[in-house]
Amino acid sequence: xxEILSTDFMQRAILxxxxxxxxxxxxxxxxxxxxxxxxxxxxxxxALAGVAIGVLTDQxxxxxxxxAAVIAAVVIEILRARGRTSGDQALAIIFYGGIAAGVVIxxxxxxxxxxxxxxxxxxxxLTVRQDDLVIFAVLAVVIAVTTWVLRPRLFAVAxxxxxxxxxxxxxxxxxxxxxxxxxxxxxxxxxxxGLLLISALMIVxxxxxxxxxRSFSSGVxxxxxxxxxxxxxxxxxxxxxxxxxxxxxxxxxxxxxxVISISTSVVQRVHGNRHDRAEGHDHExxxxxxxxSVPHEDHVDYVHDGHLHAPHHGHYDEHGEVAPADQTTExxxx
Amino acid sequence: xxxxxxxxxASFGYGRRPVLTGASLTVxxxxxxxxxxxxxxxxxxxxKGILGLNHRLGGTVTLFGTPADELxxxxxxxxxxxxxxxxxxxxxxxxxxxxxxxxxxxxxHGRLRxxxxxxxxxxxxxxxxxxxxxxxVSTLSGGQQRRVLIARALAGQPDVLIMDxxxxxVDAASQHVLADVLGRLVERGVTMVIVTHELGALRSLLxxxxxxxxxxxxxxGDRERxxxxxxxxxxxxxxxxxxxxxxxxxxxxVHGPLDPFDSRGRTP
Numbered sequence: 001x002x003e004i005l006s007t008d009f010m011q012r013a014i015l016x017x018x019x020x021x022x023x024x025x026x027x028x029x030x031x032x033x034x035x036x037x038x039x040x041x042x043x044x045x046x047a048l049a050g051v052a053i054g055v056l057t058d059q060x061x062x063x064x065x066x067x068a069a070v071i072a073a074v075v076i077e078i079l080r081a082r083g084r085t086s087g088d089q090a091l092a093i094i095f096y097g098g099i100a101a102g103v104v105i106x107x108x109x110x111x112x113x114x115x116x117x118x119x120x121x122x123x124x125x126l127t128v129r130q131d132d133l134v135i136f137a138v139l140a141v142v143i144a145v146t147t148w149v150l151r152p153r154l155f156a157v158a159x160x161x162x163x164x165x166x167x168x169x170x171x172x173x174x175x176x177x178x179x180x181x182x183x184x185x186x187x188x189x190x191x192x193x194g195l196l197l198i199s200a201l202m203i204v205x206x207x208x209x210x211x212x213x214r215s216f217s218s219g220v221x222x223x224x225x226x227x228x229x230x231x232x233x234x235x236x237x238x239x240x241x242x243x244x245x246x247x248x249x250x251x252x253x254x255x256x257x258x259v260i261s262i263s264t265s266v267v268q269r270v271h272g273n274r275h276d277r278a279e280g281h282d283h284e285x286x287x288x289x290x291x292x293s294v295p296h297e298d299h300v301d302y303v304h305d306g307h308l309h310a311p312h313h314g315h316y317d318e319h320g321e322v323a324p325a326d327q328t329t330e331x332x333x334x
Numbered sequence: 335x336x337x338x339x340x341x342x343x344a345s346f347g348y349g350r351r352p353v354l355t356g357a358s359l360t361v362x363x364x365x366x367x368x369x370x371x372x373x374x375x376x377x378x379x380x381x382k383g384i385l386g387l388n389h390r391l392g393g394t395v396t397l398f399g400t401p402a403d404e405l406x407x408x409x410x411x412x413x414x415x416x417x418x419x420x421x422x423x424x425x426x427x428x429x430x431x432x433x434x435x436x437x438x439x440x441x442x443h444g445r446l447r448x449x450x451x452x453x454x455x456x457x458x459x460x461x462x463x464x465x466x467x468x469x470x471v472s473t474l475s476g477g478q479q480r481r482v483l484i485a486r487a488l489a490g491q492p493d494v495l496i497m498d499x500x501x502x503x504v505d506a507a508s509q510h511v512l513a514d515v516l517g518r519l520v521e522r523g524v525t526m527v528i529v530t531h532e533l534g535a536l537r538s539l540l541x542x543x544x545x546x547x548x549x550x551x552x553x554x555g556d557r558e559r560x561x562x563x564x565x566x567x568x569x570x571x572x573x574x575x576x577x578x579x580x581x582x583x584x585x586x587x588v589h590g591p592l593d594p595f596d597s598r599g600r601t602p
Contacts, residue, residue: 029424032423032424033422033423033424035423149443150443152433152434152437152445152446153437153442155426155430155434156434156437158424159422159424159426159431159434160415160417160434162387162415163413163415163486164434165386165387166385166386166387166408166411166413166415167408167409167411167412167413167435167437167438167490168406168407168408168409168438169437169438170442206424210423210424210425213425214425214427214468214470215425215426215427215430215468215470216424216425216426216427216430217430219424219425284462284477284478284507284508284511285465293465300465311465311466311469
């Protein structure tokens with residue numbers, strides 16, 4: 001481990017992994033919420049055209065990729081907002097146009113070999129340069145701050161776009177900001193995750209967190225934690241295994257998803273067998289419903305004909321008879 | 335004091351196709367108005383037109399004395415959209431959903447302060463869901479989810495609530511709770527425009543009834559006048575046991591993408 005950390009390129013790769021692992025799920029949650037899980041993939045395609053232009057003109061491929069992906073992001077959102085039925089096909093044309101142009105342009109570059117292309121498509125820990133790292137760090141801070149400041153509004157728009165429009169939130173502007181954040185995340189991730197696999201790091205940690213999260217904010221926190229573990233774990237493992245870092249990161253993330261998926265379903269099954277339902281419950285308990293309430297550790301029971309009923313999902317759990325120690329706090333006559 | 339909503343000969347639709355034409359209507363402060371009509375008649379189109387969610391093809395819309403296009407403070411209109419469930423691809427608690435209703439009051443980057451959180455709590459309390467604030471919304475019943483949407487609209491402290499089918503698809507027990515919630519809002523003097531299929535439990539709360547049919551407002555009056563002229567208003571539909579659900583003749587109603595007409599099994 002110390003040997004891994006002592007090499008310069010590994011230090012840089014791990015730093016890049018920390019940035020990507022935290023930022024990708026943070027932006028990804030809104031992409032998942034808008035049911036646009038594949039949009040990051042498309043932006044990766046367009047970014048390849050940017051990379052190719054950078055390689056050909058001897059510019060920094062990171063910067064040219066950023067410009068290409070951001071332009072694509074804005075165009076995509078404007079197309080979506082105009083709501084044309086052909087919007088879907090327009091996206092396909094943009095995405096495939098991007099990857100096709102990337103492949104063709106890079107073949108014309110002096111050092112445009114297939115091996116050169118591979119490291120952009122699937123990620124490589126050897127490619128993170130010092131100046132890249134500075135750009136990544138600046139972009140990651142910009143993404144994290146923007147996402148944090150706008151989080152409630154991005155949530156509102158992704159949750160119910162029609163409502164957001166009705167109450168006067170700047171829906172188009174927020175959607176364009178999210179698209180640009182997605183494009184920027186794609187560019188930060190392109191060195192170690194690769195342009196074809198970036199989307200996975202935005203989506204998979206969120207998919208895993210949604211299996212057990214009970215609120216939006218806890219979902220985000222867990223997704224970031226899982227993203228960090230996947231990105232750093234994948235980079236560290238790819239060195240001794242001598243595998244492409246992007247593929248390794250995504251496999252770690254999917255492995256985590258499977259473990260969480262299996263364990264949550266086991267827990268649910270065990271838990272499901274343990275709790276009793278109050279049968280045939282037509283009345284809805286609530287503050288002032290006419291039944292006394294008894295606060296317990298993490299829930300409120302209502303006294304219903306001498307039995308304790310606790311709201312659980314769409315039904316009521318039977319929590320046994322009222323014990324002498326129970327202190328009722330509210331006695332309301334119906 | 336100017337009217338809350340004022341339409342003069344307004345037409346709304348999608349693209350260039352009008353769905354509702356020649357609508358004139360004034361809603362004053364404190365009124366509780368039901369908008370009735372068969373499926374595809376243009377009720378939702380009328381509401382979306384008032385909210386600026388579709389295209390106005392003629393006439394004028396004035397909200398709080400200001401032309402609708404120039405109204406900056408759109409949070410004054412609380413919108414409760416027609417949703418059968420709140421389930422989305424991402425988990426969120428009732429409180430998180432209701433908080434999003436507070437945002438229009440906070441500018442473009444403001445964050446929720448203690449007073450905003452209190453308003454969110456009060457809104458949840460008003461719809462009887464104070465004890466479910468931290469509950470993930472997809473685990474709530476259909477009626478409870480509707481009340482979360484009402485609380486979200488209330489969190490913006492609106493001057494008028496526009497509700498699209500708040501009782502549709504909700505079981506009887508929840509309908510009563512919902513009617514109680516609306517009753518509490520009426521007591522507080524909240525102005526409401528409620529689109530609904532049937533008056534049912536809402537009947538006693540209403541001060542006025544509007545009937546929309548085939549893209550036009552065909553009746554506008556109080557409960558007594560509605561009761562007296564009911565047969566006349568729904569003249570064509572008398573043969574049908576559910577007088578407000580009927581297939582209009584082909585070509586009578588133009589359908590927009592957001593106002594889908596359910597043509598399954600509703601032949602007269």
